Amino acid sequence: MPIDPERQKQAKEYARIHHRLFALNLVLTGLALLGVLALGLNVWLKQVILSLTHDAWLATFLYFVVALVAYEGLFFPLAYYRGLVLPHRYGLSTQTQRAWLVDVAKGGTLTIILGGLVVEVIYSFLRGDLPLPLLSAGGAGGGWWLWASAFMILFSVVLANLAPVLIFPLFFKFKPLEDAELVHRLTALAERARTRVRGVYTMMLSEKTTAANAALMGLGNTRRIVLGDTLYQNYTHDEIETVLAHELGHHVHHDIGWGLIVQSGLTLAGFYIADVFLKWTVAWLGYEGIADLAAFPLLGLAFGIFGLITMPLTNAYSRWREALADDYALATTRNAPGFVGAMEKLANQNLAELEPEPWVEFLLYDHPPIGKRLKRATGI
Ligand SMILES: [Zn+2]
Structure with missing residues (x-):
């Protein structure tokens, strides 16, 4: 199936709207934060919470939950438009409004639990109330950012390991793939890449989207091959094999290990900058110290800005x-036509732009655009 020019026109339109919404979201988030600081809502919220409890852990959790709910509530119309209305208009979503809302509720609960855990640990380091080296008690929190970085790195490894068994099943149904021939072929491919996998599964993507995807999920004991049913049903075995070979390429190139090293460096840099930024703004705004709950939005701002600045770098690395x-997929399958077929189907099915503007690619693309991937495969 060659590239459909009509779908490409739609892809360009869809991408343009998405980029505008992305920019709008950024500007509005910045304005909302400024508004909160200018009106002193962050200080007011702290005072309300401290009038209810003096337990530092409970106060931190309450502050986090109220801030999160307020933000998500304020930005709900944007999320609704971007997550449901727009994909429906372009025929990409198969979800009902109700099912989408259930997913939002599940996602929110997960954010409260996991985000709450992260915030609690970071604030305990900020307060310096654990007897650890480099941490000074009483709120000075000398080496808090080193401890916070170490915790975040560990947390992300554990999460990557557990996500396939604990988190993804909350949102998607998984079934072992019953196509014996394909299972055999994909397992053989994994063995050639010296990757141990625990089974081949299909993931019921079609309940939510018309787009196709496949992945090698999990680490160690939880690693498995997962094909979207939207991929399995529409792609030839040759095409599916090249898609999986690409995933195995990441394994052969130790991309998980390298990614962890890069991510760890970024985490350390991010927390160090957050430390400098917090100390500076807290003194400037006259808050009680870096562990002052009123400074919570500033911590969020520091990470938001850091993430935005480093996004083009991490995306360039990822591309x-x-x-x-x-390259690995093409070399190991020796099946350029299969790869090209898969890429063309993906572009048509997922409304992916073949050739985005260079600045869009530079800022936002974590994969090379499909146009470039096709050129590399066909050597043109
Ligand atoms: Zn990849």
């Missing part, structure tokens, strides 16, 4: 590793 995984 490089993705291109290498494509």
Whole structure:
């Protein structure tokens, strides 16, 4: 199936709307934060919570939940439009409003639990109330950012390991793939890449989207091959094999290990900058110290800005590793037509732009655009 020019026109439109919404979201978030600080809502919320409890852990949790709910509530119309209305208009979503809302509720609960845990641990380091080296008690929190970085790195590894068994099943149904021939072929491919996998599964993506995807999920004992049913039903075995070969390319190139190293460096840099930023703004705004709950939005702001600045860098790194995984897929399957067929179907099905503007690619693309991937495969 060659590239459909009509779908490409739609893809361009869809991408343009998405980029505008992304920019709008950023500007509005910035304005909302400024508004909160200017009106002193962050200080007011702290005072209300401290009038209810003097338990530092409970106060931190309440502050986090109220701030999160207020933000999500304020930005709900934007999320609704971007997550449901727009994909429906372009025929990408198969979800009812009700099912979408259930997913939002599940996601929110998960954010409260996991985010709450992270915030509690970070604030305990900020307060310096654990007897750890480099931490000074009483709120000075000398080396808090080192401890916070170490915790976040560990947390992300544990989460990557557990997500396939604990988190993804909350949102998607998984079934072992019953196509014996394909299972055999994909398992053989994994063995050639010296990757131990615990089974081949299909994931019921079609309950939510018309888009196709496949992945190698999990680490160690939880690693498994997962094919979207939207991929399995519409792609030839040859095409599916090249898609999985790309995923295995990441394994062969140790991309999980390298990714962890890069991510750890970024985490350390992010927390260090957050420390400098917090100390500076807290003194400037006259808050009680870096562990002052009123400074919680500032901590969020520091990470938001850091994430935005580093996004083009991490995306460039990711595009490089993705291109290498494509090379591996082409070399190991020796099946350029299968790869090209898969890419063309993905572009049509997922409304992916073949050739985005260079600045869009630079800022937002974590994979090379499909146009480039096709050129690399066909050598043109
Ligand atoms: Zn990849």
